[in-house]
Structures are given as structure tokens and as C-alpha cells.
Amino acid sequence: MSTQSSSLAGKVAIVTGAAGGIGGASAAEIGRHGAKVLLVDNRDDAVRQKADELAAEGLDVAAFTADVSDVAQVDAYVADAIARWGRIDLFHNNAAMEGPFLPIQDYDVDVFDRLVAVNVRGVFLGLRAVLPKLLAQDSGAIVNTSSIAAWVGFGNLAAYTATKHAVAGFTRAVAAEIATTNVRVNAVSPGVIETEFVKRIERVVAAPGDPTEGHGLFMPSVPKQRYGQPEEIAKVVRFLLSDDASYVLGANWLADGGMQATG
Numbered sequence: 001m002s003t004q005s006s007s008l009a010g011k012v013a014i015v016t017g018a019a020g021g022i023g024g025a026s027a028a029e030i031g032r033h034g035a036k037v038l039l040v041d042n043r044d045d046a047v048r049q050k051a052d053e054l055a056a057e058g059l060d061v062a063a064f065t066a067d068v069s070d071v072a073q074v075d076a077y078v079a080d081a082i083a084r085w086g087r088i089d090l091f092h093n094n095a096a097m098e099g100p101f102l103p104i105q106d107y108d109v110d111v112f113d114r115l116v117a118v119n120v121r122g123v124f125l126g127l128r129a130v131l132p133k134l135l136a137q138d139s140g141a142i143v144n145t146s147s148i149a150a151w152v153g154f155g156n157l158a159a160y161t162a163t164k165h166a167v168a169g170f171t172r173a174v175a176a177e178i179a180t181t182n183v184r185v186n187a188v189s190p191g192v193i194e195t196e197f198v199k200r201i202e203r204v205v206a207a208p209g210d211p212t213e214g215h216g217l218f219m220p221s222v223p224k225q226r227y228g229q230p231e232e233i234a235k236v237v238r239f240l241l242s243d244d245a246s247y248v249l250g251a252n253w254l255a256d257g258g259m260q261a262t263g
């Protein structure tokens with residue numbers, strides 16, 4: 001096994017949205033620090049491919065295809081991790097979608113319901129299924145992926161913004177519920193991170209025929225004058241999941257190149 005450090009050695013982790021930019025990077029980061037990782041995503045081919053890539057690196061990983069908004073499929077990914085490795089210690093509750101870029105009066109109700117199902121219900125179902133396992137063993141840590149959109153309002157992304165405020169709310173409330181145990185829950189709030197997620201929004205907003213497809217559109221709001229890389233979020237997630245973060249509870253940890261501090 002290629003490990004840079006043994007800080008998560010022997011732990012079992014689940015990462016949702018693991019076929020995507022941030023989830024893929026966090027699965028790699030956690031795996032490289034010694035944990036076994038179940039990569040969960042609803043894109044079957046993509047999650048298998050990501051798991052194959054990490055396995056080829058020598059990491060102990062597996063793929064599981066599931067829609068995080070479906071109760072039975074959430075219970076199934078939890079059961080799979082336990083059947084495979086006997087326990088769960090770490091959970092990156094990360095899968096989400098951005099939805100359309102539209103003013104609220106043009107936002108379709110069915111599309112809204114789907115966004116809430118994935119971004120809010122999905123996070124809720126993950127917490128509801130994983131937390132009892134951690135509490136039963138009185139150890140473990142969870143990181144929910146929130147967003148800079150839990151700190152400021154983004155026009156034309158109102159529904160998405162509301163779902164990420166909800167993730168921050170879950171994190172704080174669950175922290176209150178488990179504070180006296182040895183289980184911790186926190187959130188990470190990425191700013192603008194270079195993944196397909198942001199590229200999709202940029203393409204939608206780009207002027208017709210713009211050869212850059214709008215890439216860099218959000219740069220004026222980023223004090224650091226560069227987008228973040230998924231690996232920079234993954235390192236924060238790994239820290240929050242590790243015992244080094246033993247007194248960090250209910251935090252919503254910003255990694256946004258200064259957006260919130262200066263906005």
C-alpha cells in the first residue's frame with residue numbers, strides 16, 4: 001500500500017460523489033493515508049473507473065453504485081462497506097448536484113424537488129444510516145460537503161444555495177446531538193473549485209460562441225485569483241476526519257481562497 005502517512009491506517013471510509021472532482025480527490029487522499037475506501041456514486045462506469053485507478057495505485061478501495069437520495073440504496077452502500085470490511089469509521093457525505101442557473105421564478109418545481117432530494121435528503125439519509133454505526137462503536141468522524149453557498153447568496157443559484165445552507169444546519173444540529181460522544185461531525189465549504197461542477201455552470205452562463213466556454217467566470221469573486229483544486233479540499237477533509245481534528249465539532253470549514261472573508 002502506498003501511504004504518505006499512517007494517520008488513517010486501519011480505518012474504513014465511505015465517500016459519496018466519489019466519481020466526481022472533490023469526492024474522487026478525497027477518496028484518493030483518504031486512501032493514501034491508509035484507510036480502506038468505498039467509493040459511492042450514481043454514475044456506474046465513472047465510479048468503477050475511479051476505483052480501478054486508485055486500486056492500480058495500490059489502494060484498498062471498492063466501488064458501489066447508488067443514488068444517495070434513495071433510502072434502500074443508501075442502506076445498501078452502508079451494508080456493503082460493513083460486509084466488505086466489518087466496520088465504518090469515516091464518512092465523507094459529499095454527493096450533490098448544482099441544478100440549473102436560473103432566477104427563482106423560472107425554476108421548475110420538479111427540478112427543485114430533485115435538487116433537494118439529492119443535496120438535502122441525500123445528506124440526511126447518509127447521516128441517518130452511518131451515524132448509528134459510529135455511535136455504537138463510540139468512534140468515527142463525518143464530513144458533510146457544504147459550500148461557500150452556505151455563507152453567501154448566489155443569484156440564479158438560489159435553490160442550490162438553500163440546499164448548502166441546509167447541509168450547514170444538519171452539521172451544527174447533529175454536532176449538538178453527538179457532542180459528548182467520541183464521534184465528530186463537521187462540514188467543509190469549498191469556494192470555486194476546478195471540477196466539472198463549476199465548468200457546467202460556466203458553460204451555461206457563457207455567451208453563445210464563447211470559445212473559453214466561460215472558464216474563469218467566477219475569478220473576479222476569488223481574492224486568491226485562482227480556482228481551488230479538488231486536492232486542496234481533499235486535504236481539509238482528511239484533516240477533519242483525522243484525530244488531529246479531535247476538538248473540531250460542528251464547524252463549517254471554509255476553503256475558498258478568501259471569498260467569504262473579503263466578500
Ligand SMILES: NC(=O)c1ccc[n+]([C@@H]2O[C@H](COP(=O)([O-])OP(=O)(O)OC[C@H]3O[C@@H](n4cnc5c(N)ncnc54)[C@H](O)[C@@H]3O)[C@@H](O)[C@H]2O)c1
Binds near residue numbers: 016041118
Ligand atoms: N466545485 C465547486 O466549486 C464546489 C464548490 C462548493 C461546493 N461544492 C460541493 O462539492 C461536492 C462535490 O462537487 P464536485 O465539484 O466534485 O462536483 P462533481 O460534479 O465533479 O461531482 C459530484 C459527484 O456527485 C455525483 N452525484 C450527483 N448526484 C448523485 C446522486 N443522486 N447519487 C450519487 N451520486 C451523485 C455525481 O455523479 C458526481 O460524480 C458537492 O457537494 C458540491 O456541491 C463544489
